[in-house]
Amino acid sequence: MNEGAGGLAGGPSRRGFLAAAGAGAVLAAGRRGLGAEAAGKWPLRLSTSSNHFRQLPLEAACERIGKLGFEGIDIWSAFQGCPHLDDAQKRLGPEGLRELLARHNLKLFAFSVYVGGYARYAEFLGKCGGGIAVQGSAGPCKPEELTARMKAFLEALKPLDELCARHNSRLAIENHGGALLHTIDSMKAFVDLNQSPRLGIALAPYHVQAGKMSVEEAILACGKQLFFFYAWQHAGGAKELPGIGPTDFVPWLQALAKVEYGGYLNAFTHHHMEADAMSEALGKARDYLKGCYAKAMSPPPLR
Numbered sequence: 003m004n005e006g007a008g009g010l011a012g013g014p015s016r017r018g019f020l021a022a023a024g025a026g027a028v029l030a031a032g033r034r035g036l037g038a039e040a041a042g043k044w045p046l047r048l049s050t051s052s053n054h055f056r057q058l059p060l061e062a063a064c065e066r067i068g069k070l071g072f073e074g075i076d077i078w079s080a081f082q083g084c085p086h087l088d089d090a091q092k093r094l095g096p097e098g099l100r101e102l103l104a105r106h107n108l109k110l111f112a113f114s115v116y117v118g119g120y121a122r123y124a125e126f127l128g129k130c131g132g133g134i135a136v137q138g139s140a141g142p143c144k145p146e147e148l149t150a151r152m153k154a155f156l157e158a159l160k161p162l163d164e165l166c167a168r169h170n171s172r173l174a175i176e177n178h179g180g181a182l183l184h185t186i187d188s189m190k191a192f193v194d195l196n197q198s199p200r201l202g203i204a205l206a207p208y209h210v211q212a213g214k215m216s217v218e219e220a221i222l223a224c225g226k227q228l229f230f231f232y233a234w235q236h237a238g239g240a241k242e243l244p245g246i247g248p249t250d251f252v253p254w255l256q257a258l259a260k261v262e263y264g265g266y267l268n269a270f271t272h273h274h275m276e277a278d279a280m281s282e283a284l285g286k287a288r289d290y291l292k293g294c295y296a297k298a299m300s301p302p303p304l305r
Contacts, residue, residue: 044259046295048288049074049111049266054280056084060094061102066281068106071288074266075108076136076230080117082272087113087123096129111266112136112174112230120162120173128169134229134265135166136174136204139183152191155182159201166200174204174229177220179212186215189223202229207254211236221257228263233291234270240283242271245290255291255298267291 050072055063060077063086067075078084090099103110112134113123120135127133143151159173166173175192177183183192189203196202203224207217221228233244233251241247258267269287 044262044299046292047074047266048072048269048291049076049109050269050284051076051078051114052086053078053082053084053114054271054275054284055277056082056086056274058277060086060089062277064102064106064108066277067284068108070281070284072269072284073107073109074111074268075103076112076114076268077110078114078116079123081114082274087115088118091123091126096126099130111268116176120171121165124162124165124169124171127171132170134172134174134204136176136230138178139175139181142180142182142184145187148188148191149195151182152188152195156192156195156197156201159198163198163200166198172200172202172229174202176204176206176230177209178206179209184209184213186210186220186223189220193223193225193227196227202227204230204232206232206234207249208232208234208236208242211249218253218257221254221261221263225261228258228261228265230265231258231263231267232270233267233287239273240271240275242273243283243287244269244294245286246283251291251294252297255294259298 048071050067050070052060052063052067052075055066056078058066064075077087077090079087090102094102099110110130110133113120113127114136115123116137120137123135127135140151140155162173165171175183177189182188183203192203205220205224205228207220210217210220221231233254234242235244235247235249235251236242237247237249244251255267269284269291271283275283
């Protein structure tokens with residue numbers, strides 16, 4: 003529009019037009035700013051597990067994970083025959099592992115120690131700079147026994163809690179079907195009874211969904227004690243991964259933002275694939291999670 007058009011009889015003045023345009027720009031900027039502010043409060047950080055490439059040496063697994071654009075890595079001990087953590091401990095040592103991760107722009111998010119347990123790797127994790135160790139809980143119990151059993155479980159974790167303090171680490175206990183930490187009530191009991199800032203929960207939505215429970219409710223129940231989050235849905239095969247199976251992850255991310263989850267979203271599946279197929283599937287999961295994040299962090303439309 004040129005300046006002369008603003009002087010037509012009955013039309014808006016140039017000053018009026020600019021004022022209106024300015025107000026619109028401020029409103030639009032305000033809406034964009036809400037999204038930016040939300041994103042700033044809860045940034046998206048993505049990781050994945052070395053177990054996806056357990057048929058490869060750790061160096062090759064790290065190279066693939068780094069090239070896929072993941073920021074963090076969860077290194078597995080011998081569950082499902084994964085050799086990576088034991089190999090890193092015995093062959094690379096702390097300095098070698100730090101150098102390997104730096105070479106591929108990866109941060110150490112966690113050691114998954116379902117085989118071996120945290121105590122076996124505590125000193126190594128500390129010398130690598132510290133982080134999170136993930137392991138399971140204990141056998142199931144009747145609902146009326148939950149409080150007493152959870153108290154006993156947390157009491158039994160005290161030696162590991164002391165190791166965490168000594169080695170700059172935190173211990174995350176995974177929920178699992180048929181385990182003490184499984185139902186949302188059991189998560190609430192853990193949170194209510196746990197007194198240590200070094201003990202928390204590794205939430206596996208796969209098992210929450212398998213138990214016909216709400217993942218969003220589970221996230222809120224864990225709250226600030228949520229240390230590790232598997233981006234993992236209850237489905238078959240590769241459909242366990244985000245964006246490949248049917249679950250909408252946007253509500254999960256919104257719940258994670260609400261509790262200000264401080265860890266990585268760890269894209270995960272137990273389904274085993276050939277390395278190139280796994281890389282392709284993880285790339286789709288990465289892109290899907292980024293899209294979900296954009297939706298989750300978008301401000302609601304103005305009415």
